[in-house]
């Protein structure tokens with residue numbers, strides 16, 4: 755959606771899915787069980803986005819900063835992602851969802867990379883229904899730095915001129931497939947972006963919820979969409 759155009763329903767939604775650890779702790783479960791429940795919620799939310807005809811859903815699954823977590827938690831998350839791709843791919847194909855991963859996810863190893871590329875290939879022809887983008891080993895600041903480096907190389911190689919640099923060219927080089935996020939939701943009670951999509955959320959409406967991600971339901975998403983539809987988006991204009 756171009757900035758300045760009023761839309762009742764968010765076309766592009768992003769979610770910072772926070773609270774898996776606290777959810778597991780509150781149920782005296784191992785941390786991986788919290789992440790597992792989190793993956794199940796993703797399935798329900800994707801289904802809801804398909805039925806609401808949302809254009810894109812961009813999910814923060816693992817940040818560059820999350821690499822500082824214990825090795826056992828990280829390998830648990832890696833296994834869950836592999837499992838989720840395996841289990842949920844047939845449903846995504848059936849629902850014509852285009853799946854993309856972005857971020858420096860190669861750091862998780864060649865096994866996961868192969869599975870991601872295969873899943874992306876199997877859903878790449880679906881462009882009109884939901885685009886499901888998963889940020890994996892992603893950091894908003896490093897995304898902007900990498901875009902700047904690529905622009906510099908393009909200028910040095912002669913394929914781009916300094917006058918070609920504008921707001922759109924930074925987006926073209928960004929790892930994130932979406933240009934503008936209309937609605938950003940963060941669960942888990944904290945009011946911060948935690949280095950997610952810094953450039954793309956410039957004019958996003960932001961909803962912070964106390965609910966932990968494993969407790970988030972399609973009714974919560976419906977509520978957020980309803981809240982969004984009541985907001986007057988001014989984009990700096992005097993209306």
Ligand code: IPE
Nearest residue numbers: 771772773774775776815816
């Ligand atoms: C979000 O849940 C998932 C990831 C960051 C991978 P957390 O694991 O951060 O859950 P809390 O914030 O510790 O409860």
Ligand code: IPE
Nearest residue numbers: 770771772814815816817948
């Ligand atoms: C944000 O949650 C990252 C993801 C949801 C993947 P964190 O739990 O890592 O963020 P902080 O540490 O509370 O800022």
Ligand code: MG
Nearest residue numbers: 772773774942
């Ligand atoms: Mg957290």
